[in-house]
Amino acid sequence: MINVACPVIGKKERQLIKEVLDSKILASGKYVTQFEQSFSKYCGTKYAIANANGTTSLHTALLMCGIKSQDKVITTPFSFIATANSILMCGAKPIFVDIDPKTFNIDPLELEETLKREKNVKAVLIVHLYGLACDMDAILELKKKYGFKLIEDACQAHGAEFKNKKVGSFGDASAFSFYATKNMMTGEGGMVLTNNKNSDKYGRQIINHGRESHSTHTVLGYNYRLTNLAAAIGIAQLEQLESWIKKRIEIANMYNEAFKELDFLQIPFVPKHYRHVFHQYTLRVNQRDKFIKYLAKNDIGSGIYYNTVMYNQPFYKQLGYKHGLCKEAEKAAQEVISIPVHPSIKNNEILKIIKVVQGYKK
């Protein structure tokens, strides 16, 4: 089976892990600081706060933007459940805005309609889904006009760019995940980025029980710290990230070329001046179940991200969200399928995947 995801672990990871173990400093330590510095430098922000995972990073980022109980926060319905959950973790209220069916990301036109209708929207939490940036020109224009806080969920988009600027550097705060299957990983892990000094200071308190100095706690905080062990893996992974992204783009380009004429599927859309980093290579097909079975029979793994919009999950239905709210997102949830695009796929496997997909009979 060619798996849909596969972490790459090299010599450097093993060497740094050994150094951490030998140092006996396993919790916070110098690798955490070093990882923060190298990650913020890579993304082009002033500050970075290492975090326990992507979900805690989102929670931290929202709190840094002042999100409180009952605040309205707009987001996309088409993402991993952690996106909307992080809003609920603040006691705030998610408002879902439909996606652009071509990019799968939040539709700026729909976003403006909602901003006109809903009063006092405190923040907008955008998601750069599958590794493709949102339309940042349009979203920043709306931010200027309506004055909301902007938070980026960049958990799938390490290194993705909009007009040569890296995602995670546009918002008031942004969140990354280093979960084992992401484009770079630390097992579990996360990072929050910001350019605001006070926000950085507050974020550091949030992840460390609200601590201001050794024995003084001035705000409500949590234990969202990253370990020195995880950070050591992250440092080694970040050094490889660019080469892995290039490989992902190369594979995606081969697929695009081979699949563009096929009438039973739609290849991913990449607008001009965007750098898609292909966390997922996602096709749209009509009879998805049949296609998945066909791939599996040929030993090709695939994944559905996501087979339902977040507000149709049982827990969200209990909160009162109704089916039919975001039509394009619901349609996408029926049709998307992601095939392997990770950098450890071998050339003959890429060729096999191409041949198998081309040989599919509707």
Ligand SMILES: *Cc1c(COP(=O)(O)O)cnc(C)c1O
């Ligand atoms: C992975 C992911 C998260 C959550 O990250 P964890 O590290 O698993 O907590 C949040 N949002 C999106 C879009 C993700 O893909």
